[in-house]
Amino acid sequence: MWWLAGFASVAFAAAACSAEAKDGGGAIVTYVTPAGTSTANAPASAGASATPSEPPELLLSTIEVYQSGAILASVTGTIASGSVTFLGRPFPLTKGTQSMYAFVPTDTEDPAGPQALRVDFTLPNGTKGSLSETVTVLKTKWTVDSLTFTDSQTETLLDPSVVANEFATLKAVYGKITLRKLWTGAWQLPLDGPVTARYGEQRSINGSVPSGHHGGTDIGVPDGTPVMATNSGIVVLARQLQVRGNMVIIDHGGGLFSGYAHLSSFSVAEGQSVVAGEVIAMSGNTGLSTGAHLHWEMSAAGILLDALRFTDGTNGF
Ligand SMILES: [Zn+2]
Incomplete structure (x- = not known):
């Protein structure tokens, strides 16, 4: 699981996303x-042919x-x-x-x-x-959950500089726009399992007032469960981060990305093209995580989104 207060409300550079x-x-x-x-009313331009449009x-x-x-x-x-x-x-x-x-x-x-x-x-x-x-x-009604982290986890992994460093890494990746359509057809779940924390969930950590919004969807699965690409695209990140642990990010074109965190191992490398349903990694419990699960996130134009809405029909596609 993983979450950054205010992360989802930050719009990165002027960006855009898309799909057809x-x-x-x-x-x-x-x-x-x-x-x-x-x-x-089109201005006449020299040599322009009158092709119907x-x-x-x-x-x-x-x-x-x-x-x-x-x-x-x-x-x-x-x-x-x-x-x-x-x-x-x-x-x-x-x-x-x-x-x-x-x-x-x-x-x-x-x-x-x-x-x-x-x-x-x-x-x-x-x-x-x-x-x-x-x-x-x-209006979306956000759920609320209470979490407990050990002192070493909160001191090391919730350290503002650690969070800021990872935020900068993700901002650079998610803020990029590839003006090329890399996805095709329907979006699919990266794996089957119970949703243990929805996108946007507000959290109380060690008794604090609930705040922020969970930046992804947590799906509870045992260590080593195959994780599949939600759609086709290019792997732009496959490396270890401190909070999200081992993470894969796929660029679907037009400023749209999917991210998969807390992985135990990678099945793809940066720069590799993948198709929907292709195994990209094995799930795990790396980074700031209180149990084995997959944290799945989607980002459009630098704004984190509820990934489940890409598969449940509520976005109308
Ligand atoms: Zn999570």
Whole structure:
């Protein structure tokens, strides 16, 4: 298990994440017609051919998203580039198979209620336009747990400098955006087992007032249980950290990452490509952990998310 107060509320550099609705295989519930984007107003450019282009359309995986959920926003049609802005955060669009897309994250403390999601895009001829839709943020009810650590664990592993050092390592990894789609199809659980701590759980350590939010999903399994990649991507981290123990992080493209912590051993190395369901490691009890389990986390655009929402349908994909 593992958790950092305030970690999930830190948005790393301007980033973005993504996925493509048509590849996600989920319900597309919103259709938005473009406003003010007529190509008739496009500036004439010398030598430009009059190739017909499809007007951009915005597709959202859901228009009701829980705190720490994610919306898969796709823009179909012929656009050259674009970005999504939600709750004041910009997320660049990544080219998918049939559209451009972004996984738009929500954070633990984002305000509940309706919010505007806006896409700004540029057509191949340079014309700029925008699309928007209202998305309602739903409040997530966080669970609370009490934990006890030994003096040596709290002194060594909860040392602020240890936590800060690991935070910097993760921030550098999760803040990067690969503008290339590396995932495909549905997301899957890394292994089967009981969920022992949900994402966002608030914790009381050695009797302290509950605070912070657990940055991942804990699944209780014996040491040595095979851990599988939740989707395809490239291994960008496979090494020992002090708090999360042995950890693997997979880059799924577009600023979306999955992380697997407290492992006993690695089955992959940094730089290696993996496919969904491929065994990447064996579970364990390394780092700041009170028992054998897998800590599974997802990060989009530098914001940690509830990984289970990638498999339970509540994100609409
Ligand atoms: Zn955990």
